[in-house]
Amino acid sequence: MYFQFNSTIEIQPEERTWAAILLLLISLAGGIINAYIGSGFLFGIRFRGGFFIFSISKSFSNILVCSLVFFWMVPAVFLKANLVSTYVNIILSQLLLFGLYIHGNLTQCFLSLNRFAAICFVGNVKRKNSDLIALGVFTSWFAAIIWTLLGYPECTCYFSSETLTFHYTDDCHVSNYQLQLYCAFVLMMISNMLNVISFLIICCGGAKTISFSCRNAPRRKQRNARMFIQCMLQSILFIIDVSLISSLNSGSSGDILVALPSMAYFALFDGLIMLLCNNDIQPACIASRNLQKKSSVISISASDFRM
Numbered sequence: 001m002y003f004q005f006n007s008t009i010e011i012q013p014e015e016r017t018w019a020a021i022l023l024l025l026i027s028l029a030g031g032i033i034n035a036y037i038g039s040g041f042l043f044g045i046r047f048r049g050g051f052f053i054f055s056i057s058k059s060f061s062n063i064l065v066c067s068l069v070f071f072w073m074v075p076a077v078f079l080k081a082n083l084v085s086t087y088v089n090i091i092l093s094q095l096l097l098f099g100l101y102i103h104g105n106l107t108q109c110f111l112s113l114n115r116f117a118a119i120c121f122v123g124n125v126k127r128k129n130s131d132l133i134a135l136g137v138f139t140s141w142f143a144a145i146i147w148t149l150l151g152y153p154e155c156t157c158y159f160s161s162e163t164l165t166f167h168y169t170d171d172c173h174v175s176n177y178q179l180q181l182y183c184a185f186v187l188m189m190i191s192n193m194l195n196v197i198s199f200l201i202i203c204c205g206g207a208k209t210i211s212f213s214c215r216n217a218p219r220r221k222q223r224n225a226r227m228f229i230q231c232m233l234q235s236i237l238f239i240i241d242v243s244l245i246s247s248l249n250s251g252s253s254g255d256i257l258v259a260l261p262s263m264a265y266f267a268l269f270d271g272l273i274m275l276l277c278n279n280d281i282q283p284a285c286i287a288s289r290n291l292q293k294k295s296s297v298i299s300i301s302a303s304d305f306r307m
Helices: 013-043 050-079 086-120 129-149 172-203 217-246 253-259 262-276 284-301
Strands: 157-160 165-168
Touching: 013 050, 013 253, 013 262, 050 086, 050 129, 050 262, 086 129, 086 157, 086 172, 086 217, 086 262, 172 217, 217 262
Parallel strands: none
Antiparallel strands: 157 165
16 A cells, blocks of 8 residues: 655656666566466466455456556656656546555455355355355455546546656545545455354364365365465555555655555565465466366365365
8 A cells, every 4th residue: 555645855866767677677577477377377277266266356456456566656766757647647536545556455355255254154155155256356456446446537647657656636535535445445354254254163173074085085184274374474465555554654755655656565575475385287388288287186176175
């Protein structure tokens, strides 16, 4: 989440160079990792459980963030020029700061709800599972569009290549930003509350009613444990992001250099968490080589925790 607005600090040439290089490297790494993950989820596994569909949606959102930073902000910072029109600048700024951030928060909430339902109600809601998944994905992207267009065109913000910060055109944008902050906190509270409840249920033995009757039960349990760990770490990442960026209150050039690439940092670490917690996904270019080896595990796992 971005907190540095309307700064008038003069950015030195060396600081501008370091900012551009930092944005370039982080967005490039984040884009590659999330593209790797997205291709693995799309082509490296046979089944499309709800958890993986939400993860695909989140990796695509991360790719958009890194692409905006790489193709738009990096050249603007290097050249010290706004390379797009004012209205395009506003739309891209709103999408980067508001739309995609709310999308990530909402998708994370759905991921936590998915794990909670899988632990507590496995087998009871599978009939309506596909409809609920489609509704969740649609809701998250619809919310991203609404937040991107919120206040357009007067009550919005735009990126300034001169000061390397986002400027709002009217004070009403502050109200929009505060509303986003409250919504993000509510979604983070819901997500982490569901994670804590799920963790307590597991610790208290409430999830023992889930039965695994096939010979690959340990592998399946490990897969579901990794899903829960991924969900927990991603929820914690949102808290760290808000806590760290909101602590930058001095408005100095150092704070700006930390806050500016924060969106790309978040996409990078979010992608790394998904990569580390899903060691069975592969990019499309090598998925066919491992498909035969994985088929016995995947075909058995497809019926479990598909929510």
